[in-house]
Each structure stands twice: as C-alpha cells, then as structure tokens.
Amino acid sequence: MQQLGTKTIETHRLILRPFRVEDAPAMFRNWASDPIVTEYLTWSPHTSEQATAELLETWAKETAENPFYFQWAIELKSIGEPIGSISAMHVNEKVESCELGWCIGTPWWGQGIMPEAGAAVIAYLFDKVGLNRVAAKHDTRNPKSGRVMQKLGMTLEGVMRQEGHSNAGVGDIALYSILRSEYLERGGALIPEKSCGAVIFAERWGERFYLVERMQKGHSSLCKGHVEGNETEAETAIREIREETALEVQLFDGFRESIRYSPFPGSVKTVVFFLAQAARMETAAQPEEVKEILWLSEIDALRALTYDSDREILRKAAAFLRQQDSQKGV
C-alpha cells in the first residue's frame, strides 16, 4: 500500500481535492447546514460557518499529517466551489480495505455527480494506493445512496439489521463492496460511457469530401454524440448527425469501428463510428457545440482532425471506400 494521502483528481465536471479552511462558506451553504443532506448521516447539520471552519481546520491537519487520510472536496468546475465531500474511512492495512463515505448538496442530486466522483476515487484507491477492497454502506431507507453503489458496479454483500444509527434513528444497513479483481476485470470501467457517430462523406466533381466539425471547445473531430435512452448505435449516429449538421444520411453496411479511451480515472468511453454518405453538402451547425462544419479532402481532413484516434478511423473509412471502388471496378 502506498501512503499517498489525498491527492487532487480531475474528472469531466469535477475537481476532487483536499479541503481548505477557506471552503467553509461554500461547504456551510452548499450542504453542511442542510438537514436533508444529513438525514442519514451521523453528524448534525452545522449551525454556523464558524463550526464548519473549525471542522475544516481539523481535516486540514489530518490531511497534512496522516498519509492514510483520504478526504476530498468535490469541486464543481462550472461554479468553482465545493458542493460535497467524499472520503475513504476505516483504512485497514491488514486487509488493504477501506469504506467510502460521501455527501453532496441537494441542488446537485440526480446528476450523476456522485458516481463520477466515486469512480475516480475508487480508481485512485485501487491503482495508486493499492487497496484490495473498497466498501460502502447505506441506510436501507436511503435507496438513492444504494443506486450510486450499484452504478459503480459494487456488489451488495448483505444487510446488517438495526446496525445503523443516524439522524433518522436506528436503521438497517446495506453493505456493498468492490474488489480490486473486479475492478481490473472491468478494465477500470466503473462508469462506462458510449458515443456513436460516423465518418460522413459526400461526392462532388468525382472527388470525395469528408466532414470535420470544428468544435466550440477548440478541437476538431468527427461527428458523434452520447447514446440516449434505448437507442441502437445506428439510431444514435443518425440522430447526432441530424442535430449537429442538419444532414440526413444513410449508413453504409459493413463498416463499424470503435475506439476506447479513459476520459478520467474510473471511466472508460467507447465511441462507435459508422460510415455515412450525404447526398447534399448543405449543412447547418448546431451552435451550442459546433463552431463550423468543413468538407475536406482525405489529406486535409487528416490534417485538420485533432486526435490520432479520429485520424485512424478516417483512414480506415477511406480505405474501406477504396476497396468498394475496386470491387465495383471503378
């Protein structure tokens, strides 16, 4: 086990970092003073910012002195302040285990923030600290917390009857865990994400042109987006193309390529690409995400794309089309 303590971890939407005494106003306002947040916790809501500041001083001291003290502020990047906390308690060096505990302000419930923070922390505890078992428990009257554990791929091990005490009184406690072996079997993909899209081309003047999106965030990429609801991969691709470019396309049979990468610790994203032909080249960019839509030759498109993984997909699509051409004797 590595005595790493609480190190900063970044995810899509969050920065997980040690608390500072200056977090007291945000912590008090965002969650620590709210009796709804503390209902199934063992501590009482804070009654003053001063009380929060005093607690944060003890946490800062522990963080500085104890290499097995793990307590992160969950800072939401979009507002730049902490909205909750996540900690690994009861670190047991003999069996290399710990227990996670967390809480988050009610305005941020139901947005997948706890799974995102939990996945990053679990990945840190297995990969960096070298633990073998990470447990978490919840009062059975608080199933919301159990759903986070399920989303993280944790296994329900049992329900300890009348073993819990919280502000809601005595309660049954459901106990979940995930083992290092399970984490590794899943390739670290605690919260898998999936996007689908396509290499889109059009033919003009006997040439093929490929569609590249210049995104508002600054990079250039192929057209793709998140799977919604029960969509098939193809349905997602067609919908995303329509939303981002206003093109109606047909997908080619026989071409499906995927890439996998980890956007942040504990998360693995799969992106599936099809091949689509557009009959017309008139497009309309979805302004929230896409700055500009370009039709480029293969060489120019390869040059314009930001990521190697996108370039690789484009090369495969172009090669696929050339092979089709030769079969048709073009």
Added chain:
Amino acid sequence: MQHLGSKTMETPRLLLRPFRVEDAPAMFRNWAADPVVMEFVTRPLYPTEEAVRGLLERWAADVPNPAVYRWAIVLKELGEPIGSIAAIPEERTDSAEFGWCIGKSWWGRGIMPETAAAVFAFLFDEVGMNRLEARHDTRNTRSGRVMQKLGMTLEGVLRRAGRSNAGISDVAVYSLLRSEYLARGGRSGLLTTGSRAVPGTDGADN
C-alpha cells in the same frame, strides 16, 4: 443499555467468570498456544505461558470496567478454563460483536452454544442490548454452525474483509436481534430452534 460488566454466571456444565492472572497455565495449555485453535482467530498465538500471563494482566485490569464483557469458560468437571468468550459493545446502536474460542479437546460437545446462550441471555435481559453479532472466516464452518445453533441469521458475506492467522478471507456476518430473542421465548428458547436442541442445555435457565 446499562453496562454491567462480566458478571459470573453458571450453566449446567460451565462456570463463566472474569479471567484472572492465575489462569495463565490453563489458558496456555488448553488453547492459547494451539495453532489449530488459533487458526481463524485474529489475535496472534501466545507461544509462551509468560506471553499469556502478560495478556491476562491486561485483561484483569479491565475487569472493573462495566463496559468490558469477557469471560473465562470454566468446565466445572475440570475446574479450569478451556476457552474464552468476549463481546465488544457499540454504544450507539446498543449492539455488540462476539469473539470466542475453545480448546480443541472440547470441540463438538455443544460447549460454545451453551456458553453463548447464557451470555446472549444476560446481554439481552439484563444489559438491554438490541443486536448481537458474530462473524467467522468462511473457511471455519464449525464456528458458523455454532451461530446457526444459536438461531442467529446470516446477514451477508463480506468478501476479502477479514484477516486471521489463516490469512485474508471472506467473513460471514450473523446476528440475533432482541425482537427475535423475545419472540422465541427468551433464554429458554435460544437453543431449541427446530430440532437443533443441544444435549445438556435443555431448560438452561437452571
């Protein structure tokens, strides 16, 4: 919950009483140095009588503390301790977690169920506890059978969560609630679940 300490109790075959430093030779001889007994115990082996004496000195110092529950299991016919039973209380939930062991010469005679039944009755009836919990390494099925005989319910198996002298293991968690104890008629009902009556303990409320 009102702590009462390790009160001396009697059952048909046993005397349960606090440990004394003078128990060192019997404890050393009967179980504390036996790797078979200690295999699934989280405490290390006590390789010498001196080491056992050191432990008993610490235990004896605890005896006046009413929140400490630890008894020597004295077999009356032998007149010396053959094992130990202890419960660690958790104030916030009126509960306690058990640990026990007994010399292997006395295995398979229903002594642990007889011991635990008396201690359970004391903790429910007199101390006022609500939940009694016991855990065992899943490889140590003998210990699980004692929990079943006592009518405890298996709540779950915590994977790779325990370490004993046999290494890291899965841990089975059993409990008995006060409501279940009372529903079965209190102490006289503890060892009479189904056909699992243990010889020599019928009508244990002597």
